[in-house]
Amino acid sequence: MRIITGLVTAGMLSLGLPLQAxxxxxxxxxxxxxxxxxxxxAFYQKRYPGVAIDDYVNGIYALDAESREQWEEIExxxxxxxxxxxxEELFNTPFANGKSYADxxxxxxxxxxxxxxxxDKEDGTVKTLEFAINECREDNGEKPLKWGKGDIARISAYMAWTxxxxxxxxQIPEDDSRALQAYLDGKKFFYTKRGQLNLSCANCHLQGSNIRIRADLPGPMLGQVTHWPVFRSKWGNLGTLHRRYAGCHRDSRSKPLKPQAxxxxxxxxxxxxxxxxxxxNGPGARK
Incomplete structure (x- = not known):
């Protein structure tokens, strides 16, 4: 763990990024x-000069040849x-009022x-796809779906597929400083250490990417969000990005926020x- 932490520190310094919130x-x-x-x-191009930037949408499979071979077989x-x-069927099923998600x-x-x-400037908040799906339901008199997996992941998967x-x-609107603050808060979150293991997201997914932790190879930060929702072999079903966020917190012995917090x-x-x-390139398949 000391080796990983040291590498992460060096990586953040080379990026010119702050170490503490x-x-x-x-x-x-x-x-x-x-x-x-x-x-x-630039950081990843220097660290992995043979890997095209566009290939980072494939996560760890852009970096580890053995893992990529197994993944390609699954795909x-x-x-x-x-x-x-x-x-797709859920997306096209009308609500009780006759409208649908398409509206x-x-x-x-x-x-x-x-x-x-x-x-969303009017509401003063960041809206994810899953957040918007449930907002659509509630605006049309329907109960919100449970976050993390199930129907909301299936609808999101169909929309990603299209x-x-x-x-x-x-975009980060220049005429609303609240948007930049939301970006900054997300950046702080990524680099802030938490939990009993005193780890940040960056510890595993910046310089810690492709460095084995037990049997796992953490994927790189670049492209990390492009392929969601994901069918994980560990889950045996489809899940959203926020489900994985929560799982990462538990893995680091940190209390997670609720999905879509x-x-x-x-x-x-x-x-x-x-x-x-x-x-x-979602939906995707991962270990």
């Missing part, structure tokens, strides 16, 4: 999202295939995954912005 770099006057994104890409018969079909989203909800999460190969271009939504906002320029 309390550092002066974590404020609205100095934060520069685009500089953060370009620095992250021949994707375990999420039936979930996409079920999600809530631009372009009828097709091919729009790359636009999430986004800053958006494959679309490029992420998450503001802190998790801001974290997703930060991470997705950092993957701008990459494409949607």
């Amino acid at each position: 309390a550092d002066s770099g974590f404020n609205l006057e100095t934060v520069n999202p685009e500089a953060d994104r370009l620095a992250l890409q 021949e018969f994707p375990p999420y295939e039936f979930s996409i079909e079920e999600g 809530c989203f631009e372009n009828g909800g097709v091919g729009i995954r790359q636009n999430f999460p986004y800053w 958006s494959r190969d679309n490029v992420f271009d998450i 503001e802190g998790f939504r801001n974290l997703e906002y930060f991470q997705t912005y950092m993957s701008n320029g990459l494409v949607v």
